[in-house]
Amino acid sequence: MKIGIPKEIYLGETRVALVPGLVVVLKKQNHEVFVEKCAGKLAFCSDKEYEAAGAQLVNNAKELYQQVDVIFKVQPPQFHPEFGRYETDMLQEGATLLSFLAPFAKPEIIEALAHRKITAYSMELIPRIARAQNMDALSAMATIAGYKAVLLAAGKLKKMFPLMMTAAGTVSPATVLVLGAGVAGLQAIATAKRLGARVEAFDPRPIVRDQVKSVGANFVEMELPKDAETSGGYAKEQSDEFLMKEREVISARLPKVDVVITTAQVFGKRAPLLISREMVQLLKPGSIIVDLAAEQGGNCELTAPNQTIESNDVTIIGAVNLPAAVPADASLLYSHNLLNLFEYLFPNGKASPSYEDEIVKAACVTRGGEILNEQVKALLPQGVMV
Structure with missing residues (x-):
């Protein structure tokens, strides 16, 4: 799979969604990793380190989003001042997004993800059960x-x-x-x-x-x-x-x-x-x-x-x-949470997750144009977007 790591543009955000040391893990699983230039700068992860780990550097977010199947992010999609568009509009239709999504504070973002037919997993909604502990980003942060x-x-x-x-x-x-x-x-x-x-x-x-x-x-x-x-x-x-x-x-x-x-x-x-x-x-x-x-x-x-x-x-x-x-350590912990969720969803890099699985059902907010989380759906004028 092609996995993208964009630079976070949320004001004050210094973390990066994947540190160079874990790029190596994904490469060993035959995935391709694309990293926007300077994505890890504020977390003290240099472009050289990403390249040494096997990642491909991409000039900007728009270029990155156009060539990846899966996106790892920290903050929910934002309005991108460089391109005058929301990040949700730049994602490939049908892509998979793993990120904090603030689903109850920003239901409009969830609506936009559904409209783009993005399969979006909210890190806030990982259930607090024993087998999901290594994915629990809320607890880590x-x-x-x-x-x-x-x-x-x-x-x-x-x-x-x-x-x-x-x-x-x-x-x-x-x-x-x-x-x-x-x-x-x-x-x-x-x-x-x-x-x-x-x-x-x-x-x-x-x-x-x-x-x-x-x-x-x-x-x-x-x-x-x-x-x-x-x-x-x-x-x-x-x-x-x-x-x-x-x-x-x-x-x-x-x-x-x-x-x-x-x-x-x-x-x-x-x-x-x-x-x-x-x-x-x-x-x-x-x-x-x-x-x-x-x-x-x-x-x-x-x-x-x-x-x-x-x-x-x-x-x-x-x-x-x-x-x-403390972006260096925070990025390291969060990267492990994301990687563990990704490996759970796609154990062989291609398997489709079971949407009846307890973890998947809890964390998957949108899929195929539909908002799956009932609490989030209730916050919107229209519960289902196609």
């Missing part, structure tokens, strides 16, 4: 986001994270509160602990209590719902009554903490509001909030996506696309 969130907070905080005992006196450790103990939250806990902070964490899913304690944090207790998690491993949307009780518990902790890392999200919906404008005032002057749910509306009422704002001497960081801050 969330691990990086949790790590970077703590480093952002540590860089902004006007005190040190660890306990310091010196001849001049003892400095007490910072206290970090992590809201949401999914993949990003657990990594944030572990990173804050490694830096020497005292860490507390809260999550409405009782099942994560032991996970929180296993990485060194104290679990903030309250009466928790029994059905807080979906069968796919994601947090469920909670009632207004429960959220009000949750905010009361969080409010009691805020005067005692220096840093809050918020990671709470509900798949396909707006992030729950955990910290109101009034609650921000409970934090000590100099405190930091890093909101990893900024793109989904934010867990803090004052969060502005991709902005850092000040309110009552509290800094609120609306963190967006943190994996792009």
Whole structure:
């Protein structure tokens, strides 16, 4: 098969969908790999490395899209300023696309892919089951986001994270509160602990209590719902009554903490509001909030996506696309996720995937002019495009 790796044109995106080291793997399987020139530059993957691995360099995205059967991407297709067209319009009709697609935030892109009869797999929709773990790009990127969130907070905080005992006196450790103990939250806990902070964490899913304690944090207790998690491993949307009780518990902790890392999200919906404008005032002057749910509306009422704002001497960081801050490692992990999905879909390079397979059925959003995902279909005026 002919596989294409275009340069990402989304503002601020530094990752590349396939690193040179994995081009070699595809070449051994007798695939051809085409890479747009400078596609990996921001991830520190040079054109020379791609050529040495056996890839063919292509001058631009338009030329690339015209000669490949399968496209690996990071960001959903965008409007391409160089050609004045959307990337969806440049894809060959009937091609296969493996990428993050933001299907609930940008259903119009899904509609355009269906119109072009693209078979599109959304990396967000890979199910959280054991045999799909090596394809789970959301978890891989969330691990990086949790790590970077703590480093952002540590860089902004006007005190040190660890306990310091010196001849001049003892400095007490910072206290970090992590809201949401999914993949990003657990990594944030572990990173804050490694830096020497005292860490507390809260999550409405009782099942994560032991996970929180296993990485060194104290679990903030309250009466928790029994059905807080979906069968796919994601947090469920909670009632207004429960959220009000949750905010009361969080409010009691805020005067005692220096840093809050918020990671709470509900798949396909707006992030729950955990910290109101009034609650921000409970934090000590100099405190930091890093909101990893900024793109989904934010867990803090004052969060502005991709902005850092000040309110009552509290800094609120609306963190967006943190994996792009470490593009070398983020690209490596994401490349493995994509390669594993590709090899699962096409084990001999030609086999057609079974669309009744659990992984394929969950991740395949469009095929043959049809939108297959019912949730995405419901967001559009017309569910099926031909």
